[in-house]
Amino acid sequence: MSDHTSLETFRQAFADFSDKTVSVYVPRPAVEIGGEKWRILRKNVVDAVEKHAPQAKFILQRLESFELPDFRANGIALFDDGKHQRMAHLNARPVASITTDEPPFILPLLADFQSRETHWVLFVARDEPKLFLYQGGHVKDMTDRLDAPKYRSVEARRHVHDDVFFHSASRGSASNREGEAAYHALGTGSDEERDKTNRAFYEDVANAADLALPPQTKTLHVIGEEATVGHFAQVMEHGRFDVVQHHAGGEHEVEQHIKEAFGKEPVTEGQLPEGKNLPDLQDAAKTGQLGTLYLPLEHALLEEMHDQADEHVKFREFAHESDEAEENRTAVLALANGAEISWYAAHDHDAVAEPRADLRW
Numbered sequence: 448m449s450d451h452t453s454l455e456t457f458r459q460a461f462a463d464f465s466d467k468t469v470s471v472y473v474p475r476p477a478v479e480i481g482g483e484k485w486r487i488l489r490k491n492v493v494d495a496v497e498k499h500a501p502q503a504k505f506i507l508q509r510l511e512s513f514e515l516p517d518f519r520a521n522g523i524a525l526f527d528d529g530k531h532q533r534m535a536h537l538n539a540r541p542v543a544s545i546t547t548d549e550p551p552f553i554l555p556l557l558a559d560f561q562s563r564e565t566h567w568v569l570f571v572a573r574d575e576p577k578l579f580l581y582q583g584g585h586v587k588d589m590t591d592r593l594d595a596p597k598y599r600s601v602e603a604r605r606h607v608h609d610d611v612f613f614h615s616a617s618r619g620s621a622s623n624r625e626g627e628a629a630y631h632a633l634g635t636g637s638d639e640e641r642d643k644t645n646r647a648f649y650e651d652v653a654n655a656a657d658l659a660l661p662p663q664t665k666t667l668h669v670i671g672e673e674a675t676v677g678h679f680a681q682v683m684e685h686g687r688f689d690v691v692q693h694h695a696g697g698e699h700e701v702e703q704h705i706k707e708a709f710g711k712e713p714v715t716e717g718q719l720p721e722g723k724n725l726p727d728l729q730d731a732a733k734t735g736q737l738g739t740l741y742l743p744l745e746h747a748l749l750e751e752m753h754d755q756a757d758e759h760v761k762f763r764e765f766a767h768e769s770d771e772a773e774e775n776r777t778a779v780l781a782l783a784n785g786a787e788i789s790w791y792a793a794h795d796h797d798a799v800a801e802p803r804a805d806l807r808w
Contacts, residue, residue: 453665457560458782460533461526461551468528469503470552471496473510474540474750475518485515492543495762500547505532519592520580520661524556536661538565539582539749544763549772550779552765557778558747558790560663566709567664568693569656570701571671571679573598576652578659579702581668581709586702595655601648649682657687665689670704672696719791722801725773731806732780738807739787743800746774747790774802 473492476484493510496503505527513523522537528551539562541555559565562582570577578593579586656667667688669676673696680690695704719741723731731737748771765771778788793800 453560454782454788457553457557461553461779462783464526464531464533464551465528466550467548468526468531468546468551469496469500469506470544470546470549471503471506471510471525472522472537472541472544472552472555472748473525474522474543475515475520477540479515482515488543489513491762492545495545495764499545499764500527502529503527509534516592519659520589522555526551535663537749538562538567538580538661538664542748542750542763543761544748544765546765546772546775549765549767550776552772552775553782554742554746554771554775554778555748557788558742558744558749561788561790566666566668567660568668568670568705568708569593569652571649571652571669571675573648573675576655577701578656579705581705584706584710586705588702589659593655593659595652596648598644598648601651602644604647645678646682649679652679653683653686666691668693668708670695670701670708719796719798720803720805722799722803725777725802728777728802728804729780731804732777732784732786735784735786736806736808737781737784737786737804739789739805740778740781741789741791741803741805742774742778743793743802744790745793745800746771777802 471492473488476488478484489510493507496506496510500506506525509525519536520538521540524535524537524541526533535556537556537559539555539559541559544552546552564583566581568579568581568586570579575590575597576593576595577588577590580589660667665688667683668691669679669683670693671679673694676692676694680692683690693704693708695701695708728737728740732740765775781788791798791803
């Protein structure tokens with residue numbers, strides 16, 4: 448799917464929301480001690496919504512029933528303007544926050560949606576398939592949300608040998624009764640049965656990946672033995688993911704192989720346009736003059752994945768006059784009037800982290 452088509456899908460999803468929208472972002476706690484951190488965070492979020500936006504019934508109901516295993520990745524976003532409601536899953540962990548009486552606060556979700564540094568990676572192996580999330584040089588094991596079977600359980604389920612009868616290879620000859628046993632599957636050979644079991648295993652893993660990943664995920668990277676990955680990709684070729692294959696043998700050092708696969712991603716090249724102040728950008732966005740809005744990833748309010756990530760038990764409130772709310776209004780206007788959105792990492796360009804734009808005239 449092209450970047451333009453993806454952005455158009457995003458644009459349409461929020462086209463009908465008003466400037467009286469309540470937006471809430473909730474990260475998945477990095478440490479999950481019996482769900483205690485999640486219960487603390489959820490209570491803080493619910494209290495904030497009840498205080499600032501008690502009319503947001505959709506958000507309150509979703510939060511009250513949302514449990515830790517319901518996270519499909521590392522965060523959720525909830526939007527409610529009384530007439531329109533939406534919930535989305537984020538790959539990255541957003542800053543816990545709330546805005547009220549504003550257009551939908553889309554900056555974190557939009558940055559996550561368009562991320563070039565975040566990749567889902569499925570390790571396919573018979574012993575135990577695993578799921579990983581790569582983000583900005585870090586790899587996180589996300590297998591806890593992949594409900595995929597081990598190969599032997601699929602093999603046992605199919606009862607391959609239930610329709611098999613055994614006999615001696617040299618039946619009827621007393622002198623050769625110690626020959627190797629042979630078997631015949633009724634109507635099929637052993638190779639065909641093995642192929643059927645393999646396909647059943649791959650299909651189960653593919654279905655598990657489909658359920659585990661956020662709906663906006665379009666590309667799935669698959670790593671493992673070359674033959675295994677190739678056969679799995681054939682099963683997935685008509686699914687919802689664009690499959691990218693990576694060949695690396697063995698279960699050991701899988702995370703290192705993933706880092707090596709993405710560690711040489713090119714830094715965005717090209718000259719950035721000059722920075723502009725937000726009032727001028729908003730005026731350009733309103734009139735359709737703005738062609739492309741460049742936003743710094745440093746303003747995306749997404750947390751880079753690392754081992755020392757905090758628990759986000761504190762909750763941020765972005766008021767109408769805050770820089771975050773002002774920049775978000777600019778992005779919403781830009782989208783509504785047909786502009787493209789592009790994210791850049793200011794530190795990659797030795798540039799000031801500020802909104803920039805290409806103008807149509």
